[in-house]
Amino acid sequence: MYITTRKMNTLLSIEKRNAVLLKMASLLQKERKAIIEINKKDLEAYKGDDISMYDRLKVDNSKVDEMIKSVTHLASQNDPIGVELFSFKHDNGLQVYNKTSSFGTVLIIYESRPDVTVEAAGIAFKSGNKILLKGGKESLCSNLKIVELWHQALKEENASTSWVEYLQFNRTETQEFLENPTQKVDLIVPRGGEQLIAFVKQHANCPVIVSGRGNNFVFIEKEADLEMALKVIINAKTAKISACNALDKVLIDKNLPNKEDFINTLISNLKAHNVEILGDETISKNYYIEAIKSDDIWYEEFLDYKIVVGEVDSTQDAITKINKYSGGHSASIITKNDTEAKSFMENVDSAAVYQNASTRFTDGSQLGLGGELAISTDKLHQRGPIGLQHLVTNKWYVYGNGQIR
Incomplete structure (x- = not known):
């Protein structure tokens, strides 16, 4: 059934918003067992063979702990609304301010992950936005239970349940809602695979922030600490193959000292973790692993126990290859040479760049945001994890006493 309301929700006080978030944390704790039991229905109903999808779908005690931590942390953060970005006193006496403001209504379309139903709604609500949640059919039972808890939290704090709505659409x-929305939608965030993103971009009639593919790279520069490099790659x-910040490609400097020993050790360790290893022409020939069949594989995000290893001539070659093939998500250089690292980090066109660290840290909670609505690979309006302070726009406040121009 379509929603027909067009009335905009009146911004709640920060005290009210925080109270709802803390109530939600309490309800998640209280209903922990029920959430996990209901999630088992989704798991049992899932007939696909996508192990990353199954991993994202599963809710256990650890996942509930993360949900509780997310909303609790949100409640502790400063109000992102009304933050002064700029001020100016006009010669004629006008006082001008530019301040942060909520978008209004945000629609997130996502696959598989019930924790998004907590985290995305929490971030949207705290930042003064109404949120429309459109989850995948594979997580329907879990999502409906969590939305039920959101509505209970809102009711108990005397707030309208319309702040969090679930769209149970096929x-x-x-598609019809995207093309002809029955209520005003100010921003859409598709969070999932490339097919979902393409579908939303094709049919949406309002701004879209793309939470794009990973296809992340690690470059082992010739001055790398090899023990560190091995630890970072593994x-x-x-650690979590279903994550968009997981690694897919390894590039190795051809001038790396002890290169043969390192690559043999890397291959042995990856095989011990049941990772399928493919190599470019040089690596496959010299280390007896399967060769890639086409350069197109460099574009792929695997979300599986699969990796491609290749050799490059220099840092500049690594930068060029990453910028050509990656999803613009995350890339890391392992090196003791800070000059090479600086060049790599300044010139690789990714949302997050690292020196001597795992790409797995591209995550709202790990980067100090507390949580994230999604990880944007767009450059407008926000790049990387979209946290509480990013789910806002701005507007101008101008105070006068009769000035005319």
Whole structure:
């Protein structure tokens, strides 16, 4: 059933917004077992063979802990609304301010992850936005239970349940809503695979922030600490394969000292973690691993126990290759040479760049934001994790006493 309301919600006080968030944290704790049991229905109903999808779908005690931590942290953060960005006193006495302001209504379309139903709604609500949640059919039971808790938290704090709404639409209904929304939508965030993103961009009639693919790279520069490099690669590849910040490609400087020993050790460690290893022409020939069949594989995000290893001539070659093939998400250089690292980090066109660290840190909570609505690979209006302070626009406040121009 379509929503027909067009009335904009009146901004709640920061005290009221925080109270709702803390109430939600309490309800998540209280309903922990029920959430996990209901999630089992979604898990049992899932018939696909996508292990990353299944991993994102699953809710366990650790996942509930993360949900609780997310909304609790949001409640502790400063109000992102009304923050002064600029002020100016005109010669004629006009006092001018530019301040942050909520977007209004945000629609997020996402796949599989029930924790997004907590985190995205919490960030939107705290930043004064109404949120429309359109989750995937595979997580329907979990999502509806969590939205039920949002509505309970809102009611108990005497706030309208319309702040958080769930759109139980099929694909055809979703397309119709994108093309002819029955209420004003100010911003859409698709969070999922490339097909979902393309679908939303094709049919949406308002601004879209793309939470794009990962396809992240690590470059092992010739002055790398090899023990560190091995540790970073194994973590970035195997810690959580379903994450968009997981590693897909490794580039190795051809002048790396002890290169053969390092690559053999890397291959051995990756195989011990059941990672399928593919190599470019040089690596596959010299280290007896399967060769890539086409350069197109350099564009792919795997979300699986799979990795491509290649050799490059220099830092500049690594930069060129990453900028050509990556998803613009995250890239890391392992090196003791800060000059090479600076060149790499300044010239790689990704939302997050690292020296001597795993790409797995590209995450709102890990980068100090507390949580994230999504990780944007767009450059406007926000790049990288979209946290509480980013889900705002701005407007001008001008105070006068009869001035005319």
